Amino acid sequence: ILGGSEAKPHLKPYMASLQLDGQHVCGGFLIAEQWVLSAAHCTEETDGKVFQVLLGAHSLTEPEPHKRLYRVRAQIPHPGSNIHNNKDDLLLLQLEEKAELNEHVRVLPFQREDRDVAADTVCEVAGWGTISHSGRRPNVLYQVERPVISRDVCNHRTRHDHTITEKMMCTDSRRKDTCKGDSGGPLVCNGVAEGVVTAGSRVCGNYKKPAIYTRIAPYMAWIDSVMASAAG
Numbered sequence: 328i329l330g331g332s333e334a335k336p337h338l339k340p341y342m343a344s345l346q347l348d349g350q351h352v353c354g355g356f357l358i359a360e361q362w363v364l365s366a367a368h369c370t371e372e373t374d375g376k377v378f379q380v381l382l383g384a385h386s387l388t389e390p391e392p393h394k395r396l397y398r399v400r401a402q403i404p405h406p407g408s409n410i411h412n413n414k415d416d417l418l419l420l421q422l423e424e425k426a427e428l429n430e431h432v433r434v435l436p437f438q439r440e441d442r443d444v445a446a447d448t449v450c451e452v453a454g455w456g457t458i459s460h461s462g463r464r465p466n467v468l469y470q471v472e473r474p475v476i477s478r479d480v481c482n483h484r485t486r487h488d489h490t491i492t493e494k495m496m497c498t499d500s501r502r503k504d505t506c507k508g509d510s511g512g513p514l515v516c517n518g519v520a521e522g523v524v525t526a527g528s529r530v531c532g533n534y535k536k537p538a539i540y541t542r543i544a545p546y547m548a549w550i551d552s553v554m555a556s557a558a559g
């Protein structure tokens with residue numbers, strides 16, 4: 328997160344850190360007791376290894392009473408996701424067991440009505456991604472507020488040049504923005520998860536490349552069917 332601030336500890340109890348060998352790779356969030364939603368691109372360069380999911384954390388390194396690392400039973404990328412574009416950039420992770428819910432570990436509801444969030448709506452995004460252009464990685468969760476920009480503005484020739492589909496949305500990226508390691512985290516508008524951070528052009532903090540999110544509502548049926556089919 329560029330241009331943001333340290334999150335208030337445990338005010339985002341739905342946040343997940345997807346880790347490999349104890350290293351934060353991507354964000355994610357709890358959508359059900361045994362399920363985390365993230366971005367399919369997070370599995371690139373993981374050489375087929377399975378993530379572990381850290382829940383209930385504020386600091387990645389300090390001991391915290393409610394912090395717990397969960398093994399992952401299954402990682403299910405959306406069938407339409409691929410390495411060449413940002414389409415269908417979603418990843419469902421089934422935890423080995425149901426997460427123990429408490430004040431620090433909580434499910435975040437996601438938007439089920441497939442309607443665009445109005446431009447200028449101020450939403451919030453959090454993550455353990457880089458906090459400087461030099462790539463400094465934080466030890467604690469950071470957050471930033473960002474206004475939604477319309478798809479038309481985001482699709483302008485000088486911005487993302489007509490690559491933003493109706494299953495994506497954008498926020499302004501002038502100075503304050505998402506960056507490396509924030510992929511997979513939720514864009515939260517009025518207390519509801521509306522989008523999942525996707526890296527897009529990977530550029531951070533440049534107003535000419537607004538931040539891109541996969542909208543969640545269009546994928547409600549896929550999410551529900553995967554969770555239902557793997558239940559039990």
Ligand SMILES: NCc1cccc(Nc2n[nH]c3ncnc(Nc4cccc(O)c4)c23)c1
Binds near residue numbers: 459506529531532537
């Ligand atoms: N703002 C959109 C967005 C969301 C999520 C991730 C990303 N970026 C990245 N995702 N993956 C990456 N691998 C290497 N470098 C990257 N960006 C980078 C890193 C340092 C300085 C800088 O200006 C840009 C990214 C960008």
